[in-house]
Structure formats: structure tokens, C-alpha cells
Amino acid sequence: MPRRVAQPLPSAIAARLEVVDDPRALGAIATAVGEVGGRIRALDTVRRGGVAGAAPDAPETVEVELEVESVDEHALVAALQPLREILALKLTRPLGKVFGKRVIVVGGGAQVAQVALGAVTEADRHNLRGERISVDTIPLVGEDNIAFAVRAVADLQRARMLVLAGSIMGGDISRAADELRAVGVPIIALNMAGSLPDHVDLVVSDPVQAGTMAVMAVADTATFDLAKQRGRKY
Amino acid sequence: MPRRVAQPLPSAIAARLEVVDDPRALGAIATAVGEVGGRIRALDTVRRGGVAGAAPDAPETVEVELEVESVDEHALVAALQPLREILALKLTRPLGKVFGKRVIVVGGGAQVAQVALGAVTEADRHNLRGERISVDTIPLVGEDNIAFAVRAVADLQRARMLVLAGSIMGGDISRAADELRAVGVPIIALNMAGSLPDHVDLVVSDPVQAGTMAVMAVADTATFDLAKQRGRKY
Numbered sequence: 001m002p003r004r005v006a007q008p009l010p011s012a013i014a015a016r017l018e019v020v021d022d023p024r025a026l027g028a029i030a031t032a033v034g035e036v037g038g039r040i041r042a043l044d045t046v047r048r049g050g051v052a053g054a055a056p057d058a059p060e061t062v063e064v065e066l067e068v069e070s071v072d073e074h075a076l077v078a079a080l081q082p083l084r085e086i087l088a089l090k091l092t093r094p095l096g097k098v099f100g101k102r103v104i105v106v107g108g109g110a111q112v113a114q115v116a117l118g119a120v121t122e123a124d125r126h127n128l129r130g131e132r133i134s135v136d137t138i139p140l141v142g143e144d145n146i147a148f149a150v151r152a153v154a155d156l157q158r159a160r161m162l163v164l165a166g167s168i169m170g171g172d173i174s175r176a177a178d179e180l181r182a183v184g185v186p187i188i189a190l191n192m193a194g195s196l197p198d199h200v201d202l203v204v205s206d207p208v209q210a211g212t213m214a215v216m217a218v219a220d221t222a223t224f225d226l227a228k229q230r231g232r233k234y
Numbered sequence: 235m236p237r238r239v240a241q242p243l244p245s246a247i248a249a250r251l252e253v254v255d256d257p258r259a260l261g262a263i264a265t266a267v268g269e270v271g272g273r274i275r276a277l278d279t280v281r282r283g284g285v286a287g288a289a290p291d292a293p294e295t296v297e298v299e300l301e302v303e304s305v306d307e308h309a310l311v312a313a314l315q316p317l318r319e320i321l322a323l324k325l326t327r328p329l330g331k332v333f334g335k336r337v338i339v340v341g342g343g344a345q346v347a348q349v350a351l352g353a354v355t356e357a358d359r360h361n362l363r364g365e366r367i368s369v370d371t372i373p374l375v376g377e378d379n380i381a382f383a384v385r386a387v388a389d390l391q392r393a394r395m396l397v398l399a400g401s402i403m404g405g406d407i408s409r410a411a412d413e414l415r416a417v418g419v420p421i422i423a424l425n426m427a428g429s430l431p432d433h434v435d436l437v438v439s440d441p442v443q444a445g446t447m448a449v450m451a452v453a454d455t456a457t458f459d460l461a462k463q464r465g466r467k468y
Contacts, residue, residue: 014389022268023267023268023271023273026273027267030260031264033260037257038257044275045391046388047417047418070257098383099383099386100372109357113355116351116369117351124344128375134371135370136370137350137354138357139358149333155327155329156333184281
């Protein structure tokens with residue numbers, strides 16, 4: 001299975017923009033950033049609707065969080081300030097510096113909560129030493145819903161590990177697990193019925209330990225190498 | 235304090251692109267999407283480096299997840315396919331349909347884990363009835379780190395509620411809480427020492443109940459109106 005090794009990321013800069021909600025606005029912004037050599041890494045609409053108190057005939061606006069690499073803050077502001085599509089601009093902090101790597105937990109509520117207990121507790125210990133690890137969870141039921149979520153982890157920024165917490169998973173969830181691992185996101189599963197345990201990197205029976213190991217595997221401050229554990233069951 | 239009411243969002247379409255990692259590539263993509271009337275709502279770099287097995291002289295590429303409104307999938311694909319910056323294109327599912335609204339929990343590990351227990355368990359009950367609510371957490375220590383995280387919640391897509399879980403918070407965290415509420419993200423805090431409880435929408439002593447109420451407040455399938463609870467302590 002092809003694997004990609006996670007590399008430390010170059011440092012990004014970030015800004016929050018209030019932008020006129022016109023289909024052509026982001027083309028103008030992305031072009032201006034590219035012209036000064038900036039590489040846009042993220043551009044997320046975080047709010048819609050103009051600021052409170054705006055004139056009734058003011059244009060519809062959206063607030064957009066922008067993250068850019070290969071350019072400094074001064075050059076970014078200089079490139080964006082002249083654009084008439086941008087009504088306000090404020091420098092912010094790139095999300096990776098605040099929320100860091102993400103461990104994603106998906107499955108049944110009772111088990112997701114126990115995995116989260118282990119993962120949050122372990123992340124606390126590493127974040128105290130300078131790491132930044134978040135634990136992001138969603139309780140879901142049903143093969144389709146869980147398979148969609150597994151595939152969508154490939155579309156999440158900064159997702160570094162998936163934990164599947166349930167009592168029976170297989171079928172399309174196992175296919176989705178293979179696809180996710182193929183793009184380089186490892187998976188830990190609870191020991192459970194169904195074919196899923198044959199399609200993950202590591203199987204752990206205790207949910208608290210599964211969460212703990214998931215965080216250890218992504219922490220630079222831990223000495224736990226998932227590659228050496230691959231295929232094992234605990 | 236100015237408040238914005240959350241509206242149901244128009245439906246988005248999504249695609250994952252493999253893009254040549256050139257500063258001008260995203261300008262070309264955003265312009266092409268805008269020309270067919272599409273509004274880009276998100277554009278996130280989810281992976282770097284070309285596909286495994288690519289020729290050694292192949293250009294550096296990144297994988298980008300794109301979400302667009304006001305256009306259908308056929309028109310989006312037709313607009314993007316001719317661009318030489320795009321090496322591969324695959325339709326995906328918008329993240330809002332998979333992971334939905336986000337309740338964010340920030341604070342001390344022991345308490346974050348207990349809030350998560352309540353929130354995940356409650357989200358399970360609503361997600362079973364067709365809601366989509368995620369519970370995203372990060373354990374952090376220190377006034378600066380927590381204040382940065384509170385401010386950064388304003389930059390997170392789909393963040394609908396923040397729970398601050400700790401034993402003493404105030405100072406710059408309270409100022410950050412005021413700023414976050416001013417952009418429309420409500421805050422529930424545990425009952426704790428420090429000034430923070432005077433700067434939030436609701437104070438709840440039991441962390442499991444705090445997590446439960448946070449999810450109830452954002453669920454369309456619940457009848458819990460935070461506006462009616464504002465300023466109370468439980």
C-alpha cells in the first residue's frame with residue numbers, strides 16, 4: 001500500500017477577510033496572492049452576512065479565513081489591501097499553530113466517548129510539552145454514514161489518525177478504511193465483530209487505550225512507532 | 235452585543251483536486267469557478283507531495299479539497315477539467331454533510347474529557363435522528379494558549395458553540411470570550427474561579443451536563459433555547 005511520510009510543514013501566515021460575496025471575488029484574491037508568490041493553503045468561509053449595523057444597501061459579504069505560505073505578512077497585506085472586493089482585513093494565527101494535528105474518532109457514542117477520554121487525557125500530557133494535538137469526534141450509526149465519514153477524513157485538514165470505535169463494522173466501511181490508509185492516514189480500530197479489524201493498522205480492545213495509543217502515534221513527544229505495531233492486536 | 239442568527243446553509247458541492255503546487259494555480263482555479271458563477275466556500279490543502287509512483291521529474295503537487303456553492307457538479311467539472319494546473323479531479327461530499335455543526339471544547343484535560351463524554355453522548359442521540367453534530371476538543375494549559383484557541387474558534391468552519399472547561403480562567407481569556415461572542419459564537423463555561431463566568435452565555439457546574447447542554451443548544455432536534463438561558467448558572 002503506498003504510504004506518504006508526514007513532514008513538518010512550512011510556516012503559514014493567516015488573515016481573516018471580509019469579502020464581497022461575488023463569485024468573482026475569490027479569483028481576484030487568489031490571483032493577487034499568487035502574483036506575490038504566495039501559496040494559498042486554506043480559504044474557509046467562516047461566517048456569512050455583513051457586519052451588524054451595515055447600511056441596508058451595503059453588498060452581501062462573507063468572512064473568509066485565509067492561510068498562505070511562501071510570503072510574509074507585509075507582502076500579503078500589500079497584495080490584498082488594494083482589492084476593492086475586500087472590505088476588512090485582520091491578521092490571525094494559522095489554525096495548525098493553535099489546534100495542531102487532529103486525531104479523529106468516529107463510531108458509536110458510548111465507545112467514541114471512552115476513546116475520547118483516553119485521547120484527550122494523553123493529548124493533555126503531550127500538549128503540556130509543546131505539542132498541539134486535537135481530538136475531534138462524531139458519533140454516527142449505520143454502515144453508509146460511517147463509510148462516508150471514513151472517506152471524508154481524507155478531506156479534513158490536519159487529520160493524522162482515525163480511530164474507529166464500535167462493536168460491528170465491515171462491508172463498505174472496510175473498503176473506505178483501505179482507501180483512507182492508501183492516502184496515508186492510519187487507522188486504529190477497537191476489537192469488534194465484522195471485517196474491519198482486518199483492514200486497519202492496529203486493533204486495540206480497550207477504548208481508553210485505543211485513544212491513548214492514537215495520540216502517542218501522532219505525537220512527536222512520544223516514542224511509539226505505529227509502523228512497528230502494524231497488524232497487532234492488544 | 236451584536237448577534238447573528240445561524241441560517242440553514244445553501245447546499246454545496248465538493249471535489250478533491252490534485253493541483254500543481256505553483257503560486258498561480260489557485261488563481262486560475264478560483265477564476266474559472268467564478269466565471270461559471272460558483273462561489274468557493276472552502277479550499278483546503280489536505281495533502282502535499284505527488285502520488286506515489288509519479289515520475290521523478292513530475293511537478294510537485296498538492297491535494298486540495300474544494301467546496302463550491304451556486305453551481306452544479308456538471309458545470310464545476312466542465313469549468314475545472316480544461317485547466318492544465320489540475321492533474322486529477324474527483325467529486326466528494328461537502329464536509330458539512332458529513333461532520334455537520336461543531337461543538338468545540340477547550341481547557342484542562344480531565345474536564346475536557348468529561349465535557350466530551352456528555353457532548354458525544356448527547357450528539358449520538360441527535361445524530362440518530364438525522365442531525366450532524368461533531369464534538370471537537372483540545373486540552374490546553376495557560377492563559378495565552380487558551381486565549382489564542384478561543385479567538386481561533388472564530389476562524390473554524392462550522393463552529394457553533396464553545397465550551398470552556400477548567401478551574402480558573404480570566405484575564406485575556408475573558409477578553410477573547412467577549413470577542414468570540416461578538417461574532418456570534420456562544421460560550422458555555424464550567425463554574426470556576428476567575429472572571430470568565432461573567433463573560434459567557436451560560437455557566438454549568440457539572441461538566442457532563444455542560445457538554446449535554448452545549449449539544450442541545452445547537453441541535454435543531456432539541457428544544458433548548460440558549461437565549462432563554464443566558465446569564466444563568468446551573
